[in-house]
Each structure stands twice: as structure tokens, then as C-alpha cells.
Amino acid sequence: MAKLIRFGVSFEKELFTHFDRRIKEKGYTNRSEAIRDLIRNDLVDAEWQSGKEVAGAITLVYDHHHRDLLNRLMDIQHDYHANILSTQHVHLDHHNCLEVVVAKGDPQGVQDLYGKLKSLKGVKHASIAMSTMGKTVA
Numbered sequence: 001m002a003k004l005i006r007f008g009v010s011f012e013k014e015l016f017t018h019f020d021r022r023i024k025e026k027g028y029t030n031r032s033e034a035i036r037d038l039i040r041n042d043l044v045d046a047e048w049q050s051g052k053e054v055a056g057a058i059t060l061v062y063d064h065h066h067r068d069l070l071n072r073l074m075d076i077q078h079d080y081h082a083n084i085l086s087t088q089h090v091h092l093d094h095h096n097c098l099e100v101v102v103a104k105g106d107p108q109g110v111q112d113l114y115g116k117l118k119s120l121k122g123v124k125h126a127s128i129a130m131s132t133m134g135k136t137v138a
């Protein structure tokens with residue numbers, strides 16, 4: 001197990017009260033874990049900004065009847081084959097499909113892939129979970 005380091009943190013009372021209420025709503029049982037998660041999120045943000053290798057998941061919801069959309073989705077994914085680890089396609093109902101594209105690599109490449117997929121006509125919703133290769137968030 002990693003060695004723990006303790007340090008004191010000073011807060012304005014009001015900020016502390018807001019923070020405490022917020023982490024209780026989120027279900028944290030101790031403040032240290034909540035603060036560690038905030039730090040991890042910031043470190044992952046920094047990875048995406050600094051060009052380090054990152055990992056993430058792009059989620060798309062679209063109507064597969066939309067003209068030419070499937071071909072365009074496929075073309076883009078082939079263009080970015082070096083960034084794509086896997087694609088999962090789920091048929092939500094008669095019209096709607098949900099696709100999860102798991103990607104890794106340089107942040108710019110993954111962001112470009114996301115930008116191209118989400119801007120296709122017929123894509124109803126797109127989101128990206130920007131995550132990490134896990135090296136800086138022990």
C-alpha cells in the first residue's frame with residue numbers, strides 16, 4: 001500500500017460548510033477521499049491539457065435510419081483506428097442506437113475524433129468521459 005502523508009488544510013467556515021454538505025450528498029463517508037477525488041480530477045484535466053497519453057469513452061445516440069450516417073460513422077472510425085480500442089453498438093429501440101467508442105492516445109487525436117463524431121447530422125446526443133491511463137492518479 002502507498003505511504004500516506006497527512007497535512008493540515010485551512011478553510012473559510014462557509015466554504016467548509018458548503019463542501020461538507022456537498023460531499024455528504026455525493027455519498028462520501030470521509031473528507032479525505034472527497035479531497036483525493038478532487039485532486040485526481042484536476043490531475044486528469046492536466047493530462048488532457050498537457051498532451052500526455054489519455055484514455056476515455058465517447059458515447060453517441062443516433063437514429064440509424066438517418067441517410068448515410070452509418071457510412072460516415074464508419075469512415076471516421078477507420079480514419080482514427082489508431083486511437084480506437086473498441087466500439088460497442090447497442091440497439092436501444094427500433095430507431096435509436098447507442099454506441100460507445102473507447103479511445104486512447106494523444107488528447108488532441110481523441111478530441112478530434114469526438115468532434116467529428118458528434119457533429120455528424122443525425123447524431124442526437126454525444127458525450128465524452130475524459131479519463132486517464134491511470135499513471136498519475138494513484
Ligand code: NI
Pocket residue numbers: 064089090091092096097098
Ligand atoms: Ni443499432
